[in-house]
Amino acid sequence: MKESYQPELFEKKRLDKRIYINDDNAFEMTRKLALEEGLFVGMSSGAVMAIAVSEAEQMKNGTIVMIFPDSGExxxxxxxxxxQQAQQIHFYNTDGNKKQTFSPMIAKKVSMYCCGPTAYSRANISECRRFVFYDLLRRYLEFHGYQVTQVMNITDLDDKTVHASMEAGQDLQPFTQAHIDSFFKDMEILGVKPASKYPRASEDIRDMIEWCEKLQDKGFAYEKLHSLYYNISRFKEYGQYSGIDWRNIQTGTVETDNYEKENPRDFTLFKRCRLSELKKGIYYKTRWGNVRPGWHTECAVLANKYLGSTFDIYAGNTNLIFPHQENMIAMSQALTGKKPAKYWLNCADFVFLSKTQEAELTLQQLLDKGYTGREIRFFLLSRHYRKPVKYTEENILHARKSLNRIDNCLLALKRITHTENAYKEIDSFIDNVLNDFTQEMDNDLNISSALGILYKAIRHIHIKLSADLINQSDAQKILDMFNTLDLFLNILPKNAAHKDKQINMLIQEREACRKNGEFQRADQIRDQLIAMGVQVQDLACKSISRGVKTVLDKLT
Incomplete structure (x- = not known):
């Protein structure tokens, strides 16, 4: 707590354990005691109660005795x-093109539909950015205490999957399953938390048929040569979401197929199957004939089935705004009278140097170039989600260097063992970093500015480290701060405790060798550290270990 004063009669040697608490938690508990328990106490008493509750959660049995040291007067x-006004999150809503305060339909619960992968090829880097954006969004909402239900569709039945499976000479199901397995592997590499549900298009065909039958019965759809089309002229709001006047749409912009329509601007709900598809058994019997669903139909129906007629967030990509999202809205609103989502969040696409690079650059190719999943994830999320990312080797290397700055800071903090020279303003420093960082994130996930705050904090930490003004307790508090931010960033190394311990032991052994004149053994240890990704810089007073990839970077 910032406003904390140690009583003069306090005897430190009688203390078994010291627990730190920030002002916000103490304030919140003080108000709760007054509101729910009728106890009019002060901030210090609120801090005592908050700590007691936290300790009680970790105890299996026993009794906690608290002393409230102050009153509320x-x-x-x-x-x-x-x-107190609750901390608010603001998102840029594509529906209306403006920032809005986020307010879910049910308090502390969020329903979110994410446009997922198409199972016909390995995810390219642009798709990976979209999936990492979903993950950051979900994790940050959970960080704020929301219970998130995330549904992500898997398209395993559409033109792309059907044509690709035939070109590969495989049946559709095993072909798409192999790519679905690759998708889940890629998500694990990128540290993406699994969605609550992954409905596949092929598993809910009956629901899609019933939906489109209703659309036809209400006059929004019509059959033409055994295919079913949505009549966009019947939906007066068509184009309002995307800002496109459908009357000015050039033929071929909406769809490019060989089927006849009453209006070439209408989109397909179900398309009649070709002879090759009939032979493969890729069809469904309906009142329109042997057909299979269109992509827009699949997403609209799956979102409705698993999240209801209206849910909180639709998350996608800017290139899906039209026609895909517009068509989803047209279908849903025609049947329910409501737009399916309250907030529409779309991340920008990648900017590639060529069409060939865009089509071919996959996650696996970046891994083959030597980049780790952590580095790629950091590269994908470190720019604001609504701003396009230009892919160049220089940009991804810059992301690697930035991540190494964070890693080096953590490594330096973990090696502090002394207990003297405490950083007196440590609690205030940490509170300010966390508050400033989350304030930027609350502003439409402004990750770029938030990371700028973190880099500034790292420079400050290195200044204090150079002056030997951070002790072991201070270091642990700062590490806890990084772990708090990592609840939604998910960029810190996992399972690194053993390696850090090994590195520390080698550094200590090397220091002892240098002091004892055993320089040959010291050089051997240096080579071993370099092989582990660490380089040691010998100064007059001590050795400083650094990530080998950032050996030329200044610590500050």
Missing amino acids: RYLSTNLFDI
Whole structure:
């Protein structure tokens, strides 16, 4: 707590354990005691209660005795008992093209539909950016205490999957399953948390048929040569979401197929199967004939089935705004009278140097170039989601260097063992970093500015480290701060404790060898550290270990 004063009669040697708490938690508990328990106490008492609750959660049995050291009267002139406005998140809503305060339909619960992969090829880097954006969005909502239900569709039945499976000479199901397995492997590499549900298009065909039968019965769809089309002229709001006047759409912009329509601008709900598809058994019997669903139909129906007629967030990509999202809205609103989602969030695409690079650049190719899943994830999320990313080797190398700055700072903090020279303003420093970082994230996930705050904090930490003004307790607090941010960033190395311990032991052994004049053994240890990705810089007073990839970077 910032406003904490140690009583003069306090005897430190009688203390078994010291627990730190930030002001916000103490304030919140103080208000809760007054509101729910009728106890009019001060901030220090709120801190005591908050710590007691936290400790009780970790105890299997026993009794906790608390002493409330202050009353609430002296805080009446402060903002302790003011009516508090909850921390608010703002998102840029494509529906209306403006930032809006996020307010889910059900308090503390969020329903989110994410446009998922098409199972016909390995995900390219642009698709991976979209999936990492979904993950950052979900994790940050969960960080704020929301219970998130995330549904991500898997398209295993459409033109791309059907044509690709035939070209490969494989049946559709095993062909798509292999690519679905690759998708889940890629998500694990990128540190993407699994969605709550992954419905596959092929598993809910009956629901799609029933939906489109209703659309036809209501006059929004018509049959033409055994295919079913959506009549966009019947839906007066068509184009309002994307800002496109459908009357000015050039033929071929909406779809490029060989089927006849009453209006070439209408989109397909179900398309009649070709002879090759009939032979493969890729068809469904309906009142329109042997057909299979269109992509827009699949997404609209799956979102409705698993999240209801209206849900909180649709997350996708800017190139899906038209026609895909517009068509989803047209279908859903024609049947339910409501847009399917309250907030529409779309990340920008990649900018590639060539069409060939765009089509061929996959996650696996970046891994083959030597980049790790962590580095690629950091590269994908480190730019604001609504701003396009230009793919160049220089840009991804810059992301690697930035991540190494964070890694080096953590490594330096983990090696601190001394207990003297405490950083007196450590709690205030950490509170400011966390508050400033989350304030930027609350502003439409402004990750670029948020990371700028983190880099500034790292420079400050290195200054304190150089002056030997951070002890072991301070270091642990800072590490806890990084772990707090990593709850939604998910960029810190996992399972690195053993390696860090091994590195520390080698550095200590090398220091001892240098002091004892055993320089040959010291050089051997240096080579071993370099092989582990660490380079040691010998100064007059001590050795400083650094990531080998950033050996030329200044620590500050």
